[in-house]
Amino acid sequence: MENLSAQPHPDAPLLRPIESPARSFYLIVGILLAIILYTGIVYLRQILFGLGVTGMAQPVTWGFYIINFVFFIGISHAGTLISAILRLSKAEWRRPITRMAEVITAIVLAIGGLHPIIDLGRPDRMLHLFYNGRLQSPLLWDVTSITAYFTASTVYLYIPLIPDIAILRDRGVKPRWLYEFLSWGWQGTERQHKVLERAMNILMVIVIPIAVSVHTIISYIFAMTVQPGWHSTIFGPYFVVGAIFSGIAAILVLMIVFRKIFRLEGYLKHIHFNYLSILLLIMSLIWFYFTFSEYLTGYYGHEPNEMRVFWYKFTGDFAPYFWTMVSCNFFLPVLLLCNRKTRTIPGILIASISVIIGMWLERLIIVVPSLANPRLPYPTGIYIPTHTEWMLFIGGISVFVLGYMIFARFFPVISIWEIEEGRKESAKIVTERISSYMPDIEPSSPGGR
C-alpha cells in the first residue's frame, strides 16, 4: 500500500500532512494534552469544592464561563454560515476556504456547548434538564438550538468530506478501516455526485437559519431579562453580527497559520485573503453601527439604571476594556483594511487577532457590567477571575487547537475534490453564468441596417 501513496497527486501539498505527518505534530499534541490534563485537574477541583474557587460572587454571578460560552459559540458562526453563504451565492473563490471554516464550527461548538455545564453549580444534576426541563426558559431554547446547530454543522462538514475520504481510502492511507468506514462506499459515480449535491443544497439552506437562530437565542438569555443593559430588542441581530464578525477573523487567522505550516501558498492566494478581509471590514462597520445604535438609544433615553451601566462602561471601571474593544473591533481593523498597502497578510493577521480580542472583550462588557450594577442600592459588584477560570479558558483554546490538529492530521483541510471540480468545470460554468447575466443582443441588431 505504501507505494500507492507515493504516487504523485496533483494536490500533493494537501495530502502531505496526512500521509507523512511532521514530527513536531506529536510534540505539540503532547504539550496540548498536558495543558488539557492540567485543566481537567483544575476543573475537578471546582467540582469537589464548588464554584467558590472561581471569582464569581454576588451580584456578578456570571463570569468567564458564560463570557466564553458566548464567545466560542460566536466564533462557531464563522464556519458553517460563511461556507453556506459562499456556496449558495456560487462564489467560486470559496473552494479552498469552506472546509476550514466548517471544521472551526464543529470543534468550537462542541467546546462552547460545554461551557454552560462547566458553569453549573451542580453538574451532577444535569439530567434534570431531560426529565424536568422547562421549554419556557431561554436556556432550554439554547440547548435545543445548539444541539441542532452542532448536528447540522457536523453533517454539513461530513457530507462534502466523503469524496475526499474516498481519495484517501483509494490511496491506501492508514488507518484504512477509518477511511473505509467513513467513505460510505463513495466511488464518484454520476449518481453519487447527484445525491451528494442534492444533500448539500438542502443542508446549506437549512444551516443558515439554524446558525442565525443560535446566536439570536444566546442573546435572548440576556435580552429576556429586565436587567439594564441587557433588555434590548437589538440584541439578537447584534449578537449574530458580532458572531459572524469574530468568526471571519478566526477563519483568517487559521488560513494564515495553515498556509504557513502546510505551505499552502498555491491554494490560499492573496485574493482569498483580500476578499475575506473586505468581508471582515464590512462586518466591522456593521458591528460599529449596531454598537452605536445600542448605546445611543440608551444614552438618549437616559433611564437612570441604564445610565449607571452606561457610565460604568464608558468612564467607570470598565472604561479600559470598553475603549480597547472599540479600538480592536473598529479603529484598528478599519485603518488596516481600508488601505490597500496594509491589507497584506501580516496586516490582515493583526486585524483578525485584534478583532478576536475585541469580540471577547465585547462579551465581557455585555455580561459583567449589567450584573455589577444592580438596580437596588447594593454596593457595585467586583469580578476578578481566578486561576481556575483562566485555566479553563486556556484549556478551552487548547482543546480547539488539538481538535483542529487531529482533524488536519487525518483529513485534508482543503477540499480536494472541490478544487479538482473547480479546475475542470468552474471556468465553463462561470462563463455560461456570465453570459446568462448579460443583456441579450436584439435579433435585428445593427448588422441588419
Place this chain on the structure above:
Amino acid sequence: MNKKTIEVLQILSISLIWVLFTGIAVWIVNLIKVSLELHDAPDASVGISIVAIPVFLILASVLTYVFLGLRKGRKEDTETEKSLKPDQP
C-alpha cells in the same frame, strides 16, 4: 478489518443517528407533557417543539438519503442494474 464488519458498523452508525434524533424528539414531547400537567406555559413549549422537531428530522433524513443514495449509486450496483434491465420488459 473486513468489508462486512465495516458495513455493519456503517449501518449501525446511521441507526444510532436515528436513535439520537428520535431521542431528542421524545425528550421535547416529554417536556411538553410535563408542562401540560403542571400548567407551566405549555404554549411556549409547543411553539418551540414545532420548530425544533422537524429540524432534527430533516437532518436525519438528509443523512439517510445520502447513505442510501451512495450505496445505490455504487458501480457494482449500477452495473447489475444495467444487466438486469434487458430482462425487465
Place this chain on the structure above:
Amino acid sequence: MKWGMVIDLQKCTGCGECVAACKRENNVAIVEPKESAMGRTMLWMDMLTIYEGEYPRLRVRQIPRPCMHCDHPPCAKVCPVRATYINEEGIVAQIYPQCIGCRYCMAACPYTVKSFNWYKPEWSPGIRNTANPDVSVRPVGVVEKCTFCVHRRQKAKEQAKSEARELREDEYQPACAEGCPTGAIVFGDLENSRHRVNHLAHSPRATRLLEDLGTEPKVVYLKEGD
C-alpha cells in the same frame, strides 16, 4: 390566599434584628470574612442603605429587603428545571434538590435577592447546636432565598388542621416579623380583609420596590411621613 408583607419604614429603626432573626431561623450559612469581602455574604433578609441628597441635607435611609415574592416572578420564568416556582399561596419557592445551580434566576432577579452556595456551608460547633431543625440545610452549588419562613406555615397549618379550625393570623409569622422590636414588619394574607396587611397595603403611604417593572411584588413598603 396570598401571603404578603408590609414594612412600615416610619417605624423601622434599621436595627437589623430582622436580618439576624432570619439568619438564625433559616440556618443561613455564615461565610468567612474573606469570602464576605468578595461579595458572597448570604442574607435572605438584607438591610439596604440609601443615601439621599447631598451633604447639608444628606439623608440616610435603611430599608429591610426580603424576597419580594412577586406575582410575576422574573426568576421563576427563566428557571430551566422548575427549581423556582410560585406556589398556589403566592410564595415564590426554591426546590433545593432540583436546582442545577445555573444562576440564571440570580441574573434575572431585578431585586438581587438570591444567594448562591459557592462552597459547602459550614458551621462552627456552637452555632451547629442552635441550628433550626425545621429548615433543611442547603448543599453546595444551589441557589437559595427568603421563603417567607414557609416551614412555619406548614407547622401552623398542621396545628390548625388537627384542631379543625382556620389558620389564625398570628399563628404564621416569619421570623423577621416576629423579631422586629418596633412592629414595623407585618405579615399576613393580602386577600383576607381581616388581616392587618390587607388594610395596610391599601394605605396611601403604600409603595412597592421597582413597581414599574410589572413584577407585582407582595412586599409593600409604607413610606416615611414628613
